[in-house]
Amino acid sequence: MHDLYHFPGGDLDSSSTGDLRTVSASDRTKQRILRRLLTNPGDYVFHPEYGAGLGKKIGEAVMPGEWKALISGQMLLEEAVASHPPPVVKLNRIEGGISVSVSYTDAMTGAPETLIFDVTR
Numbered sequence: 001m002h003d004l005y006h007f008p009g010g011d012l013d014s015s016s017t018g019d020l021r022t023v024s025a026s027d028r029t030k031q032r033i034l035r036r037l038l039t040n041p042g043d044y045v046f047h048p049e050y051g052a053g054l055g056k057k058i059g060e061a062v063m064p065g066e067w068k069a070l071i072s073g074q075m076l077l078e079e080a081v082a083s084h085p086p087p088v089v090k091l092n093r094i095e096g097g098i099s100v101s102v103s104y105t106d107a108m109t110g111a112p113e114t115l116i117f118d119v120t121r
Contacts, residue, residue: 003028026106029080030115033102036074038119054100054119062098064091075104082107096120 039051052074057067068089075087082105090101097120106113 003031026109026111026113029078029106029113032078032080033075033115034117036078037071037100058097058119058121062091062093067091067098067100071100071102075102080107081105082110094118094120 036050037052037054040053040056041051042048044050052070054067054071068091071089072087075081076083081087085105087102087104092099092101097118099116099118101114101116103112103114105111
C-alpha cells in the first residue's frame with residue numbers, strides 16, 4: 001500500500017498521469033513525522049494517543065527542554081526513524097512561532113536526514 005503525497009497544510013498532488021501522487025522513501029518518512037508532530041492527541045478517534053500537538057502549543061510559554069523531549073519521543077514512534085543515534089532537535093524562536101530542525105537517521109537506509117519546519121499561528 002502506498003501513502004498519498006501530502007504535507008500538512010498543503011493540497012494533494014496529482015501525478016503526471018492524473019492520478020493522485022504517491023510518496024515513498026525519505027519524503028514518506030518526513031510527511032509521517034510532520035503529521036505525527038502536528039496532530040493533536042485525541043484527533044484520531046481510533047488512536048487517541050497519536051500525535052504531539054505542537055500546533056496547540058503556539059501562544060504558550062516555550063519550554064525548550066519539554067518541546068525537544070516531546071519531538072524526540074514522538075519521532076522514535078515512527079518505524080522509519082532509527083533510535084541510534086537518537087534524533088537531535090534544535091529550536092529557534094521566529095516571529096509568530098518556533099522553527100524546528102530535526103536531524104535523524106533513516107532506519108531503512110541508514111542515511112542521515114534533516115527535517116526543518118515552522119510551527120506558527
